[in-house]
Amino acid sequence: MQAQTLSGGFDRPPVQSAHAFRAVMDAMARPGRISRISGAQPPAPLSIAAGSVLLTLCDTDTPVYLAGDTDTDDVRAWLAFHTGAPLTGPSHATFAVGGWSSLMPLSAYAIGTSEYPDRSATLLVECTELSASGARLTGPGIQSEAALSLPDVQSFQDNSALFPLGLDFIFTCGGHLAALPRSTKVS
Amino acid sequence: MTDQAYNFAYLDEQTKRMIRRAILKGLAIPGYQVPFASREMPMPYGWGTGGVQVSAAVLTPEDTFKVIDQGADDTTNAVSIRSFFERTAGVRTTTATCEASVIQTRHRIPEEPLTENQILVYQVPIPEPLRFLEPRESETRKMHSLEEYGLMHVKLYEDIARHGHIATSYAYPVKVEGRYVMDPSPIPKFDNPKLGDMHAVQLFGAGREQRIYALPPYTQVVSLDFEDHPFEASKADHSCGLCGATDSYLDEVITDDQGGRMFVCSDTDYCEGRRAAGFVGDMSADNPAAAMMAAQPTLEIQT
Numbered sequence: 001m002q003a004q005t006l007s008g009g010f011d012r013p014p015v016q017s018a019h020a021f022r023a024v025m026d027a028m029a030r031p032g033r034i035s036r037i038s039g040a041q042p043p044a045p046l047s048i049a050a051g052s053v054l055l056t057l058c059d060t061d062t063p064v065y066l067a068g069d070t071d072t073d074d075v076r077a078w079l080a081f082h083t084g085a086p087l088t089g090p091s092h093a094t095f096a097v098g099g100w101s102s103l104m105p106l107s108a109y110a111i112g113t114s115e116y117p118d119r120s121a122t123l124l125v126e127c128t129e130l131s132a133s134g135a136r137l138t139g140p141g142i143q144s145e146a147a148l149s150l151p152d153v154q155s156f157q158d159n160s161a162l163f164p165l166g167l168d169f170i171f172t173c174g175g176h177l178a179a180l181p182r183s184t185k186v187s
Numbered sequence: 188m189t190d191q192a193y194n195f196a197y198l199d200e201q202t203k204r205m206i207r208r209a210i211l212k213g214l215a216i217p218g219y220q221v222p223f224a225s226r227e228m229p230m231p232y233g234w235g236t237g238g239v240q241v242s243a244a245v246l247t248p249e250d251t252f253k254v255i256d257q258g259a260d261d262t263t264n265a266v267s268i269r270s271f272f273e274r275t276a277g278v279r280t281t282t283a284t285c286e287a288s289v290i291q292t293r294h295r296i297p298e299e300p301l302t303e304n305q306i307l308v309y310q311v312p313i314p315e316p317l318r319f320l321e322p323r324e325s326e327t328r329k330m331h332s333l334e335e336y337g338l339m340h341v342k343l344y345e346d347i348a349r350h351g352h353i354a355t356s357y358a359y360p361v362k363v364e365g366r367y368v369m370d371p372s373p374i375p376k377f378d379n380p381k382l383g384d385m386h387a388v389q390l391f392g393a394g395r396e397q398r399i400y401a402l403p404p405y406t407q408v409v410s411l412d413f414e415d416h417p418f419e420a421s422k423a424d425h426s427c428g429l430c431g432a433t434d435s436y437l438d439e440v441i442t443d444d445q446g447g448r449m450f451v452c453s454d455t456d457y458c459e460g461r462r463a464a465g466f467v468g469d470m471s472a473d474n475p476a477a478a479m480m481a482a483q484p485t486l487e488i489q490t
Binding site: 017022030036115116117143168 | 190203
């Protein structure tokens with residue numbers, strides 16, 4: 001076992017996960033807003049933001065899908081040690097993490113059922129940049145409109161058309177994150 | 188056992204993760220009730236166990252926490268929940284609305300408009316707005332999934348047929364983003380218009396019923412009504428006896444057994460703030476006319 005596996009977690013879990021959750025909640029409640037998040041030092045290629053979200057939200061109850069180049073031995077061991085989350089394929093994943101293209105196709109993930117729309121996946125999309133420009137966002141949580149650099153537009157329009165079903169996205173880049181729930185209209 | 192023997196904010200970390208995941212799904216699907224594995228709390232059901240669990244999941248050590256019970260900061264429920272989090276989370280508490288970052292509330296929305304930096308956590312007894320019309324959970328779940336809300340309109344119509352107007356005065360059902368009909372918890376319908384204009388995040392927790400739901404800021408929230416019987420946010424047609432406010436929600440207080448009564452702001456912080464700013468109501472002790480009335484011994488008048 002690598003020493004790196006054991007380090008890089010929260011050293012004060014109750015307080016650090018509380019701060020990290022507030023950053024995630026703030027992002028999810030206000031789509032397009034970019035929040036800072038910290039606490040975790042995950043192995044490459046995971047960003048600090050993606051690692052912190054995983055430590056805050058994942059445990060043995062949440063199957064995780066490591067997409068593309070995030071599926072390394074180091075990441076697997078780190079996630080297993082710090083969260084105990086079982087690894088799975090896209091169709092059973094509660095959380096999936098990876099670059100936008102490696103997460104494709106979106107049709108592979110659970111979008112919930114009409115009686116339980118909450119039983120849907122949350123995708124952590126690792127981005128090379130995150131800025132308040134690009135696609136125009138409207139909907140709950142946004143006073144008039146917001147903008148966010150999205151990797152695609154059509155996929156998110158298709159996703160919001162499924163409302164109340166659909167996927168929820170968290171975009172991570174370094175120590176920052178933003179979110180796009182299914183309720184947001186993208187144009 | 189010392190207070191330090193508890194985890195931060197009482198709940199264990201796995202429970203908080205489960206609640207946090209439910210909160211995020213709730214925010215993503217505004218108005219939809221997310222099931223969660225509600226825990227036993229060291230207080231009885233009906234005393235805000237749902238709100239307490241949601242508050243425990245969102246609090247950070249830097250937060251300032253306020254609890255109101257039907258507007259008041261000084262009632263048993265509010266005092267005990269405030270001291271619960273003082274002891275288990277070590278957070279600063281306050282009674283001033285503007286100083287609080289997390290406000291847990293039982294059945295009121297503060298009069299003072301909330302800001303983007305605040306979170307409002309509601310205690311919810313019965314989260315299902317259709318429950319008194321259809322007792323079976325399997326049926327109400329199907330009704331939500333099919334957007335079948337005709338029964339709720341029949342209920343409001345029966346109000347009109349019986350009373351001539353919609354007599355529902357609290358827990359007045361709302362429709363969120365044109366999709367889910369939601370119980371805003373038993374807030375007076377006077378507070379309903381504030382639900383949609385809110386700058387703060389609103390989280391609803393029902394402990395016994397094991398449901399969490401949420402409204403992100405600026406979510407479209409419409410109180411159900413009819414074209415010929417539009418929704419009206421009503422309140423007692425008086426001004427506050429202590430601070431003279433005409434725009435706040437009022438409680439009726441019986442003052443003697445001779446039919447004496449007064450109306451006072453239900454939001455105690457709002458009322459105290461106005462009185463500190465020099466506003467005086469008809470029945471305030473600071474009002475010369477009222478003070479003279481109060482000074483007369485009522486027993487002598489009777490004999």
